[in-house]
Amino acid sequence: xxxxxxxxxxxxxxxxxxxxxxxxxxxxxxxxxxxxxxxxxxxxxxxxxxxxxxxxxxxxxxxxxxxxxxxxxxxxxxxxxxxxxxxxxxxxxxxxxxxxxxxxxxxxxxxxxxxxxxxxxxxxxxxxxxxxxxxxxxxxxxxxxxxxxxxxxxxxxxxxxxxxxxxxxxxxxxxxxxxxxxxxxxxxxxxxxxxxxxxxxxxxxxxxxxxxxxxxxxxxxxxxxxxxxxxxxxxxxxxxxxxxxxxxxxxxx
Amino acid sequence: xxxxxxxxxxxxxxxxxxxxxxxxxxxxxxxxxxxxxxxxxxxxxxxxxxxxxxxxxxxxxxxxxxxxxxxxxxxxxxxxxxxxxxxxxxxxxxxxxxxxxxxxxxxxxxxxxxxxxxxxxxxxxxxxxxxxxxxxxxxxxxxxxxxxxxxxxxxxxxxxxxxxxxxxxxxxxxxxxxxxxxxxxxxxxxxxxxxxxxxxxxxxxxxxxxxxxxxxxxxxxxxxxxxxxxxxxxxxxxxxxxxxxxxxxxxxxxxxxxxxxxxxxxxxxxxxxxxxxxxxxxxxxxxxxxxxxxxxxxxxxxxxxxxxxxxxxxxxxxxxxxxxxxxxxxxxxxxxxxxxxxxxxxxxxxxxxxxxxxxxxxxxxxxxxxxxxxxxxxxxxxxxxxxxxxxxx
Ligand SMILES: Cc1ncc(COP(=O)(O)O)c(C=O)c1O
Numbered sequence: 161x162x163x164x165x166x167x168x169x170x171x172x173x174x175x176x177x178x179x180x181x182x183x184x185x186x187x188x189x190x191x192x193x194x195x196x197x198x199x200x201x202x203x204x205x206x207x208x209x210x211x212x213x214x215x216x217x218x219x220x221x222x223x224x225x226x227x228x229x230x231x232x233x234x235x236x237x238x239x240x241x242x243x244x245x246x247x248x249x250x251x252x253x254x255x256x257x258x259x260x261x262x263x264x265x266x267x268x269x270x271x272x273x274x275x276x277x278x279x280x281x282x283x284x285x286x287x288x289x290x291x292x293x294x295x296x297x298x299x300x301x302x303x304x305x306x307x308x309x310x311x312x313x314x315x316x317x318x319x320x321x322x323x324x325x326x327x328x329x330x331x332x333x334x335x336x337x338x339x340x341x342x343x344x345x346x347x348x349x350x351x352x353x354x355x356x357x358x359x360x361x362x363x364x365x366x367x368x369x370x371x372x373x374x375x376x377x378x379x380x381x382x383x384x385x386x387x388x389x390x391x392x393x394x395x396x397x398x399x400x401x402x403x404x405x406x407x408x409x410x411x412x413x
Numbered sequence: 414x415x416x417x418x419x420x421x422x423x424x425x426x427x428x429x430x431x432x433x434x435x436x437x438x439x440x441x442x443x444x445x446x447x448x449x450x451x452x453x454x455x456x457x458x459x460x461x462x463x464x465x466x467x468x469x470x471x472x473x474x475x476x477x478x479x480x481x482x483x484x485x486x487x488x489x490x491x492x493x494x495x496x497x498x499x500x501x502x503x504x505x506x507x508x509x510x511x512x513x514x515x516x517x518x519x520x521x522x523x524x525x526x527x528x529x530x531x532x533x534x535x536x537x538x539x540x541x542x543x544x545x546x547x548x549x550x551x552x553x554x555x556x557x558x559x560x561x562x563x564x565x566x567x568x569x570x571x572x573x574x575x576x577x578x579x580x581x582x583x584x585x586x587x588x589x590x591x592x593x594x595x596x597x598x599x600x601x602x603x604x605x606x607x608x609x610x611x612x613x614x615x616x617x618x619x620x621x622x623x624x625x626x627x628x629x630x631x632x633x634x635x636x637x638x639x640x641x642x643x644x645x646x647x648x649x650x651x652x653x654x655x656x657x658x659x660x661x662x663x664x665x666x667x668x669x670x671x672x673x674x675x676x677x678x679x680x681x682x683x684x685x686x687x688x689x690x691x692x693x694x695x696x697x698x699x700x701x702x703x704x705x706x707x708x709x710x711x712x713x714x715x716x717x718x719x720x721x722x723x724x725x726x727x728x729x730x731x732x733x734x735x736x737x738x739x740x741x742x743x744x745x746x747x748x749x750x751x752x753x754x755x756x757x758x759x760x761x762x763x764x765x766x767x768x769x770x771x772x773x774x775x776x777x778x779x780x781x782x783x784x785x786x787x788x789x790x791x792x793x794x795x796x797x798x799x800x801x802x803x804x805x806x
Pocket of ligand 1: 500501526527528529530604605606646647648649650651652653718719720764766767790791792
């Protein structure tokens with residue numbers, strides 16, 4: 161069974177952490193992953209940097225720009241990850257925009273993911289219907305789970321459709337925003353979390369955007385299976401580098 | 414085969430809507446409504462009245478006698494430079510502001526490079542009394558000061574795009590990010606035939622008035638609706654799309670698309686997307702774009718800020734791929750020379766974007782009885798400083 165599905169079966173709330181590959185330094189990718197696992201994180205999203213990250217706010221944009229300046233590429237990332245499964249066992253997901261994958265060749269990219277032991281992908285600008293008609297078979301051939309996003313504006317009908325196409329979890333964007341734009345949750349989020357919980361979807365949901373500490377982690381996971389932290393962790397890396405990752409994780413769990 | 418968009422939003426293999434889910438409700442709302450709204454008699458009436466009385470349409474189709482003599486062919490100039498605000502851009506912003514009103518939006522965002530589309534957007538927002546925010550790269554703000562001042566006078570807020578290379582591509586990213594953060598009350602008035610479906614088609618349809626007028630004007634002047642050649646410059650491709658629109662599937666009419674070669678196609682400083690680009694995704698559209706082997710979008714260069722875009726609209730990517738249009742790349746120097754030539758032969762100062770289209774006559778020989786229509790997409794007022802610096806005036 162795919163590591164993501166296995167993890168989703170565990171009887172606990174999951175913490176998933178996003179970071180940008182090759183940030184702050186090009187060689188930091190693997191140490192960050194190892195330290196995150198050691199610190200008790202359940203799942204990791206490895207950001208493949210892109211020149212034009214449309215859905216991201218300033219924090220993740222800046223980390224992508226720096227990672228690209230550091231020389232990060234798809235090939236270098238796969239090279240860095242080639243022995244990762246000898247030491248890390250939690251699910252690893254690559255999160256990136258579609259163009260770099262398209263240039264790599266979608267099939268070649270999927271094959272590499274499978275070779276190095278990546279379990280799934282999150283591609284914000286690959287629409288569900290294009291995935292469904294053009295790429296689903298390829299992802300399945302390589303045992304990869306593709307994760308889709310929903311937002312407070314997504315209609316019930318579309319959520320059911322996305323649920324039917326998902327075979328891992330649904331990434332629940334907490335508010336209509338780019339990453340890092342809003343911190344914390346208001347009534348609107350609580351209503352949205354309840355609404356989704358009451359839909360009894362097949363796929364578990366993991367909430368992302370706006371989570372930065374224990375309070376917001378608990379709020380997000382009151383209804384959902386887990387929560388994802390991105391910008392807050394990037395900020396931690398910016399000031400502290402790869403060493404005190406356990407201290408950051410302690411403030412969340 | 415049709416060169417127009419299909420029902421799925423593609424031109425051949427190009428187009429589509431490669432957008433994050435956060436944008437889906439906005440883009441979907443537009444997709445479901447744009448054709449319906451555009452077909453409403455009240456929309457048509459208001460749109461046509463504004464084009465006539467506010468923009469000053471129809472724009473003249475002018476037989477440029479001395480230019481024709483020099484190149485020994487028959488050259489007509491479609492005078493979009495005479496529109497209110499000085500370029501074709503306003504045809505689109507008039508259409509989109511009426512669309513936004515009917516969709517119940519009360520906040521407008523736009524991106525701009527040279528500032529022409531920003532000014533055209535600020536203008537229609539002032540006209541309708543709607544809040545307007547224009548994103549503009551920090552570098553472009555510095556080099557296009559008069560247009561920044563115009564936008565401010567018109568009541569728009571100009572927000573510098575500080576990310577990436579701080580030019581048009583990044584201003585577009587910032588506008589899209591704004592839309593993600595304001596999904597309910599805001600309409601994004603995109604400035605060219607780029608972006609996710611239905612934008613390329615909607616903008617092309619608003620600009621199509623250009624070729625609609627060319628047809629009737631040529632019929633009156635030449636007894637035929639069909640020119641032998643249509644020529645337009647291509648940044649994102651909106652003035653070109655408008656020029657070609659009603660002739661796309663009429664292969665008796667040859668189409669020439671002119672891109673900016675910058676300092677030369679192979680110089681590393683160019684914006685000739687059809688030659689240098691590869692298929693990929695930019696701003697939600699599958700099209701040709703300039704990028705690294707690793708799929709990172711690269712920064713183009715042209716002396717003309719309006720042609721300085723690393724992609725091209727999906728309609729044009731398809732016209733290139735199918736060979737329907739001939740693509741010609743013009744350098745900075747060639748464009749500047751042809752711009753000055755138009756001043757001296759016809760008494761018309763063109764925008765530098767447009768000067769690229771005019772330089773085709775130095776590249777390609779036409780027959781004496783060929784009828785050649787060039788879209789004179791804009792006037793050169795905004796470029797005066799550039800012309801002054803270049804020619805040491
Ligand atoms: C006068 C003029 N022509 C052409 C363009 C290029 O845009 P498009 O290719 O969308 O017509 C611009 C853009 O600013 C412009 O101002």
